[in-house]
Amino acid sequence: MMNIIQKIVPESRSCRLKRAMIPRYITIHNTANTSRGANALAHANYLLSGNSKIVGWHYTVDDKNIVQHIPTNEMAFHAGDGRYGTGNTQSIGIEICQNADGNYAKAESNAIDLVIYLMKKHNISIERVVPHKHWSGKQCPRKILDRWPAFINEVKRRMAAKVQPKTQAKVETVVTRYKIQRGDTLSEIAVRHGVELADLLKANSQIKNPSLIYVGQLIVIPKGKPTHKDYTIKAGDTLWGIATANKISVDKLMKANPQIKNASLIRPGDVIKIPLN
Ligand SMILES: [Zn+2]
Incomplete structure (x- = not known):
């Protein structure tokens, strides 16, 4: 089973370009960070922190986890080929971790599983699985470039052998x-x-x-999960009436709205919380 943890970066971060993309390529990177602990979740936290500024990518993979940061229908700046470059505007970016405390071979193997999953999902052909170097000339993915054909052959071999594991996406809220x-x-x-x-x-x-x-x-x-909904007090409302209409007790309604000190003092226009269960 291949688990994808979705820790989608909030739209308020500048790495979320919020510009639509139809993914036509997959770009492979190495993180170039060999520190202990520089795993997929650490990279997720880096993007969440906002410290990457406008730089972003879609997935980071280590020996244990595949973490998604940006939706695949949204472009991200990872390819180094400019604002309107094909790499940035049409490719899904995958970073493979090199953390010293991880098993690199396993990380790369997990990334191959992810590549196959994304190729099938977005109908992307093997010719369009490319190294970062393809777009910008940068020596990335440094640990794969020397044997790029072998990497691609392994993708092909697994596709032919149909040994692709079942995939399950787990949404981890931010x-x-x-x-x-x-x-x-x-x-x-x-x-x-x-x-x-x-x-x-x-x-x-x-x-x-x-x-x-x-x-x-x-x-x-x-x-x-939302446990309350907002309700705006109308003229003539009473807490008792609102509670009854929502099949809850006045006591529960009061507890959910500690700002109401006196049940008979509610004013039209006030917004209160109605517990959903
Ligand atoms: Zn790269």
Whole structure:
């Protein structure tokens, strides 16, 4: 089983060019980072951090994981052939890790599985699986260039042998950051973002005492499934009426809206949270 972890970088990062692409090529890279720990998840975190600026690519592969960063229907700057270059505008970029604490041969083997999966999915022929060097002349993928024909032959061999593993994509949601504002409490923040307080605390293990948070402190908000929907109070609404219409108790509605101190003091135009279950 080949698992693809989708840690899609938020659109707010500049490596997300948000320009549509129909993938017609696959470009192979080596990360050129031999540090211990420079694996696929570390590269995912690098792109998530925004430190790569406008540079991005679609997948990073190591000996254990295949991680996707950018949707395959969106272009990314990885080929070094310019803003309108074919490599940048029409190719899916795959980085193969060289971290010293990883098994490089296994990483490359996983990348071959991914290449075959993407060729089939996007109807890309083997002639269009190319090294980064093809686009820009850069000596990349450094660990494969010398034996590029053998790399391509291995892709062909596996396709012919139909030994391609089943693929399964696992979406791993990306956390967002939040800066503590005056008057915030962690339980209110949890409610506002539709996450459980326990999950919020788990994601912020640096907070030893939940009641000791300070203004300006950065915390991460794990993405939960929506547990609330917004509702705008209309003239004539009562909390009891809203609770009944949504088949929940007034107590539960009050708990979901700690900003309401008095059940009879709601004003038209106020937005409240309605728990979904
Ligand atoms: Zn490269």
